[in-house]
Amino acid sequence: MTGSVLSRRGFLAMGGLAAVAACTDTKAAHTAAATPSPSSAAASPSPAALDLPGLRRALKGQLLLPGDAGYATAAQPFNVALGTRKPAAIAKVATVDDVRACVIRAGGRGVPLAARSGGHSYPGYSTPDRGVVVDLGAFHSITVKDDGTAVVGAGARLIDVYTALAARGRALPAGSCPTVGVGGSTLGGGLGVVARPYGLTCDHLRAATIVTADGEVRTVNANRDADLFWSLRGGGGGNSGIVTEFTFDTVPAPSVTIFTLRFPAASSARVLAAWSAWMAAAPDRLTALCAVTAAGTPTNRVTGTWTGAVTGLPAQLNALIAEVGAAPTSRTTNTYGYLDAMKSFGGCLSKTAAQCRPESAGGVLRRETFRATSRVVGKPIDRSTANSIVQLVGRRSGMVLLFDSLGGKVGALAPGDTAFVHREAHASVQVYSGRANSGPAVNAVQAALRPLVGPGAYVNYLDPQQADWATAYYGANLPRLRTTVRHFDPDGVFTFPQSILRA
Numbered sequence: 001m002t003g004s005v006l007s008r009r010g011f012l013a014m015g016g017l018a019a020v021a022a023c024t025d026t027k028a029a030h031t032a033a034a035t036p037s038p039s040s041a042a043a044s045p046s047p048a049a050l051d052l053p054g055l056r057r058a059l060k061g062q063l064l065l066p067g068d069a070g071y072a073t074a075a076q077p078f079n080v081a082l083g084t085r086k087p088a089a090i091a092k093v094a095t096v097d098d099v100r101a102c103v104i105r106a107g108g109r110g111v112p113l114a115a116r117s118g119g120h121s122y123p124g125y126s127t128p129d130r131g132v133v134v135d136l137g138a139f140h141s142i143t144v145k146d147d148g149t150a151v152v153g154a155g156a157r158l159i160d161v162y163t164a165l166a167a168r169g170r171a172l173p174a175g176s177c178p179t180v181g182v183g184g185s186t187l188g189g190g191l192g193v194v195a196r197p198y199g200l201t202c203d204h205l206r207a208a209t210i211v212t213a214d215g216e217v218r219t220v221n222a223n224r225d226a227d228l229f230w231s232l233r234g235g236g237g238g239n240s241g242i243v244t245e246f247t248f249d250t251v252p253a254p255s256v257t258i259f260t261l262r263f264p265a266a267s268s269a270r271v272l273a274a275w276s277a278w279m280a281a282a283p284d285r286l287t288a289l290c291a292v293t294a295a296g297t298p299t300n301r302v303t304g305t306w307t308g309a310v311t312g313l314p315a316q317l318n319a320l321i322a323e324v325g326a327a328p329t330s331r332t333t334n335t336y337g338y339l340d341a342m343k344s345f346g347g348c349l350s351k352t353a354a355q356c357r358p359e360s361a362g363g364v365l366r367r368e369t370f371r372a373t374s375r376v377v378g379k380p381i382d383r384s385t386a387n388s389i390v391q392l393v394g395r396r397s398g399m400v401l402l403f404d405s406l407g408g409k410v411g412a413l414a415p416g417d418t419a420f421v422h423r424e425a426h427a428s429v430q431v432y433s434g435r436a437n438s439g440p441a442v443n444a445v446q447a448a449l450r451p452l453v454g455p456g457a458y459v460n461y462l463d464p465q466q467a468d469w470a471t472a473y474y475g476a477n478l479p480r481l482r483t484t485v486r487h488f489d490p491d492g493v494f495t496f497p498q499s500i501l502r503a
Helices: 008-013 052-058 096-106 158-166 182-187 226-231 265-280 313-324 338-345 383-393 408-412 439-453 469-488
Strands: 062-064 089-092 113-116 132-135 142-144 150-153 205-212 217-220 241-248 255-262 286-293 299-307 330-337 371-377 399-405 427-433
Touching (some): 052 062, 052 089, 052 096, 089 096, 096 113, 096 132, 096 241, 150 158, 158 182, 158 338, 182 241, 205 226, 217 226, 255 313, 255 338, 265 286, 265 299, 265 313, 265 383, 265 399, 299 313, 313 330, 371 439, 383 399, 383 439, 399 439, 427 439
Parallel strands (some): 089 132, 113 132
Antiparallel strands (some): 062 089, 142 150, 205 217, 205 241, 255 299, 255 330, 286 299, 286 399, 371 427, 399 427
């Protein structure tokens, strides 16, 4: 792709769907507040209820209003398919007191109040029409302590987190899209390409600083406001308050071998079933994705990671090939340091860290167009189910199913240990299309997958058209989440169409 940068989704699905290119985290952060549909926007409360001049005077940072220089760029959601957004104001907050001012002066005024970290919310909830956006982009500091603990601002992008940690020989398991903000990704759980050896991003969270609905600044951890801390580990962004800073434990940065295998298109169902059985028995060092891409005969690709010394990986790949029962049409392996591995998945291996940022932040990675949703796969996929899944995607042009393996350290915690409930699941599957008008087709496939793989879904792949979203995202953890959020936000300052308060 001369002159362009290939995104994670393009990297993973390029075997048969070059148009697919969403850099949406394991991914994608959703942050805070409501985005009215065109039909509901006219009925929503007027931003005139806000004292925007007073808010502007209260901020050390900048308050952008419609017509101001920089407003149009700042109002763009990452997903081009969402169209033009027109927030009442965008607060580019500079301090925690700025965040408090936004909560106190704009919260509870009848208009959406939305925190924005990287802006990758699938439905665009972090850039609401007629609302106030609290842009955390200035909260990007990263401090790595001698004990390996990392203190990270909620607006830091993953490429900057990986780069700062690499300089100290450390790593944090997280999403593979470099432009995603650490905030929303962590709050929704944080699936990634090394999840099986190291767990989710939220599993490494040790403390967080949050401005709650009452304007108070709280530092929460397992011993202080423990229920609130629990909810921040997989309960989704935009609930209870605005997180400004995270404290993570990290791991020694491993070497990572990235492998890819493609098999003949006629064997795609066998590949999916074989991949599923293979992952069910795989060592924790192995994490892999299986992509099934729409075509007359759907194509396939298996992409994954092996952490540490490469010894043992060839035998694992040979076992997959034997399970498929067909020779791969291609097989590649490349070993990198952790930072370069993440840059490779992000489609910017040959670029500097600064270039791996979005264009709006001085980088070269562009906004993208996509429609997506998800299911969580409860158990291994047998051959009959795999056949049904491959037939389902069939000729739905522009669509790919991306199966991400779970298990390993993800399953080391119980479903109730954190708000992320899918600890016992086998995999997640993202239904993804690079076409702006494909929303109905994407949701039709998601609905058809429910009886095949199970009712769950991943909260960082928010889908406003999903009828069963509350139980799908949170399962048995929903009652505790409701109680916790209502305690810290009794007046509904932080609500949006798929917030805990509306579940």
